[in-house]
Amino acid sequence: TQLLEQSPQFLSIQEGENLTVYCNSSSVFSSLQWYRQEPGEGPVLLVTVVTGGEVKKLKRLTFQFGDARKDSSLHITAAQPGDTGLYLCAGQDSGGYQKVTFGIGTKLQVIP
């Protein structure tokens, strides 16, 4: 079983601050996805990264896939209260098909 370590697990910051969430593994993934989950709802996909070193931006969110495809980071610039939620990274098994491993998640609270 591949493992994804996500850090930090909890983060409480003031509106306007920047933050970075990390997702690390000793295994190689064919792709890595970041999700956001609100209480009482299922996770919603934010981005998929596939190529080592790839950087994707989604408004104030910047996602990076490590060169070796074993780690990823999510950086939020000037966090807003609307960014509050649980952020999950998920790696797809390099063996193919749909075997997916999720990190524990980072619970982010942005205080107005």
Next chain:
Amino acid sequence: EAQVTQNPRYLITVTGKKLTVTCSQNMNHEYMSWYRQDPGLGLRQIYYSMNVEVTDKGDVPEGYKVSRKEKRNFPLILESPSPNQTSLYFCASTQGEGGYSTDTQYFGPGTRLTVL
């Protein structure tokens, strides 16, 4: 509207009483998965299905069964539920084209199961 539906959303049952959680998607997706989400453990994959009549175990399949007789439906069956199966369950579907898929995985709203 593209969606994944699960029923029931909430269920309280007793140990040993067989139950089924239904999952249906209207996007004609090939791939479907079941996950359970527990505090401190995150989302763990129970079973997944690559297409009709094709299913395989995820990381935590013990105590669960699935079937995929139709493309749109992927029910999760607990033949003899136990308290350690109390959890929040999510069904998900992805288009995919076989092999590696980077397509969007759509999650259902979740089913909160309590086994007494």
